[in-house]
Each structure stands twice: as structure tokens, then as C-alpha cells.
Amino acid sequence: MSSASTSSVFISSSNAITTQTHNHHLTNVLNLSFPRPKLVAARCFCGFTPRSSSPTLFKKLNRVFCSTLPSVSTNTTHYEFSDGGSEVELRLKLGDVDITSRDVIVDPKDDSLAIKVQLDGSLRTLMETSVLYEKIKPAETIWYLDDDELVVNLKKQDGELYWPDIVESWESLTVGVTQLLKGTSVYLVGESTEINQKISRELAVGLGYTPLDTKELMEAFTKQTIDSWESTQGSDAVAEVESAILENLSCHARTVVATVGGRHGAASRTDNWRHLFAGFTVWLSQSEATDEVSARDEAKRHFQDGTRGYSNAEVVVKLGGWDTNYSKTVAQATLSALKRLILSDKELPGKKSLYVRLGCRGDWPDIKPPGYDPSTANDA
Structure with a gap:
């Protein structure tokens, strides 16, 4: 018996993308912002259907989804990214701001990341990406302040896969x-x-x-x-x-x-x-x-x-x-x-x-x- 995992991407004219992942009866819906102008009547649905008789591969494919055109928004235009093998490091330039670790919120998910900071009585988003380049282990995320930088270390789920960028x-x-x-x-x-x-x-x-x-x-x-x-x-x-x-x-x-x-x-x-x-x-x-x-x-x-x-x-x-x-x-x-x-x-x-x-x-x-x-x- 062949196995299949089907995924889809919808690009609407309102400059937003809705991504759905379908594995049996499990459905996840993500609303992603897409900062490109004039997406008029452009719809793209994307998926793949691997075929295999292997039960092991079948289980693996149930975790595979196709997510395209992710959004990344940041008020901090300067950041450095490096791939260290089993983990990746993100360095966000904070500039001349007076904050402590209590002001920082780092919210990692399997495939997304949000970084916010409490500044002048309001919560400011430093970076928010809907789709990381690949999946991470959120529980093993480490972050700290280093002078004028916020350093975030993310542990990859696939340590052998090279990440060219964070998103x-x-x-x-x-x-x-x-x-x-x-x-x-x-x-x-x-x-x-x-x-x-x-x-x-x-x-x-x-x-x-x-x-x-x-x-x-x-x-x-x-x-x-x-x-x-x-x-x-x-x-x-x-x-x-x-x-x-x-x-x-x-x-x-x-x-x-x-x-x-x-x-x-x-x-x-x-x-x-x-x-x-x-x-x-x-x-x-x-x-x-x-x-x-x-x-x-x-x-x-x-x-x-x-x-x-x-x-x-x-x-x-x-x-x-x-x-x-x-x-x-x-x-x-x-x-x-x-x-x-x-x-x-x-x-x-x-x-x-x-x-x-x-x-x-x-x-x-x-x-x-x-x-x-x-x-x-x-x-x-």
C-alpha cells in the first residue's frame, strides 16, 4: 500500500497566505503575512505525494509538510546568523537600549520563532518568523544578552541539515x-x-x-x-x-x-x-x-x-x-x-x-x- 502526505499553500489577493498540513484527520492552519504588493488573483497550492510500502517511511512522512513563502518581520534590521552543525545561532543587534533579561520574551515553536522585548512600557517585536528554515527542538533553546546583542541558540531536529539562513x-x-x-x-x-x-x-x-x-x-x-x-x-x-x-x-x-x-x-x-x-x-x-x-x-x-x-x-x-x-x-x-x-x-x-x-x-x-x-x- 502506498503512503501519502499532502500539503497545500494558498496565496490570496489580500497579501496573506494560509498554509494547511493534512495528515489523516490532523489539520493545522497557519495564517502567514506576506509583505508583497498586488497579489491579485494569485493562488498557489503546493504539495507532494511520496509513495512507499515501508511502514517506517509512512510514519516519517506523516510529519512532513510543505510550507512555502514564509513571513519574517523584524524591527531590528541587523542580525547575524550561523550554522554550528547540531545547532544554529542568531544574534540580534539591540542597539543603544537599556533592557535586562526580564524584558525579553523568546517564544520558539517546532517551526517558528518570535522574539519580543518590553521597552518603554510597550511590547515590541524584534523578530517574528512564521516558518524557520527547518524544525527545531524548542525545549532546548538557549538565549542570553551579550552587550548590545541578544543571542539565541536553537537546537536542530536534523543536525545533519545545513541551514543557509534562519528563515x-x-x-x-x-x-x-x-x-x-x-x-x-x-x-x-x-x-x-x-x-x-x-x-x-x-x-x-x-x-x-x-x-x-x-x-x-x-x-x-x-x-x-x-x-x-x-x-x-x-x-x-x-x-x-x-x-x-x-x-x-x-x-x-x-x-x-x-x-x-x-x-x-x-x-x-x-x-x-x-x-x-x-x-x-x-x-x-x-x-x-x-x-x-x-x-x-x-x-x-x-x-x-x-x-x-x-x-x-x-x-x-x-x-x-x-x-x-x-x-x-x-x-x-x-x-x-x-x-x-x-x-x-x-x-x-x-x-x-x-x-x-x-x-x-x-x-x-x-x-x-x-x-x-x-x-x-x-x-x-
């Missing part, structure tokens, strides 16, 4: 996910070629990867547009050409590949995923859902249905509407989901590498021993 942001995710990927490529699939292209360029810049576009490669090869090729040769021919290109790209590392969207794309067909599994696959799915719950249910139905090729993807990002101005927002949601996916099984990049070295035989995720012949896999 999960575009900058910290691009650094952190690059390390987690270990050179594994990323493939973007979905109904819209344009969306795949836009997000692939954003991700490539952030990760330091090479952006590749199967539509551009196909049109350069055929010397005609996709539409004209389809009208003369048929949609099957388009999918066949793209499949051949994906086979060639499967041996490339450190690339973000934008695939052709719609019915004529190879990724829309369940039998054309052999070489897509060479990298981490992300479904940028346009949704009619109006809230997190319906988006989650929609994604779950698509995965269970399995008739659409996109349901093979390891990460799904649900988009309610589309505006190119929010490409970076969607790219950040994608990075956050990829981070959660890899942290649920840190061996995934190595398994992807093995899958490629064995020839992308279509046996993902249950990689067979050398000598396996996919052409005889279904023989009675």
Missing part, C-alpha cells in the same frame, strides 16, 4: 535545495508550456542550473512550430519527438527542463515517463479549486486516478490562475516542496543517479538489479 526564503532555498539535489535535474510538466518555461528559467537562475526547453529544441530540430508539426504529423508524432529529446537529456545533470504542455506533450501520456524519472518531476497544475481543501482533494483524485501522465509526478504545485509577475512565487513554492520531498528520503538523489546509470529502464521507484529487461517485465 525559509528564496535565497535560503536556492542555496539549500542546490545542496540537497546533488546535481539531480528537475523536470517541469503540466498543461501549460508557457508556465513550464517561465518557472524553469526562475529555478535555473536560483539553482545555478542550465535551463532547457523541449519545445525550443523540437522546433529547432523540425524547423517548424509545434502547432504546424502537429497539424501535419499528428499529436502522436509530437510526443514521439519530445520523448526522443527527453531520452537525450536524461543523462544531463544540473538542468531544469521545461516540457511541452497539453495533450501533445510526452508527459501527458502515462507510458512516456521512462526518461522523465531521471530527475525530480514537478507538475505545475492549473486548478479550478478556490481554497486549500478543494485543491488538496483535487490533487489526491488526480494521483489516485492515474490516467493522466502528470499523476506520475513526485511534486504537484496547484495554480489558481496565472500571472507571469508571480513566476518567482511559484518557483519558491516548487523549491520548498522539493526540499520537503528530499528530506523525507535523503537517499532519493542517489537513487536517481543509479536509475540513470542503469539506463532509465522505467523501473522507478523500485529499481531492479542490473540485467533487468523492461520489455519482458509484463510477460506472463
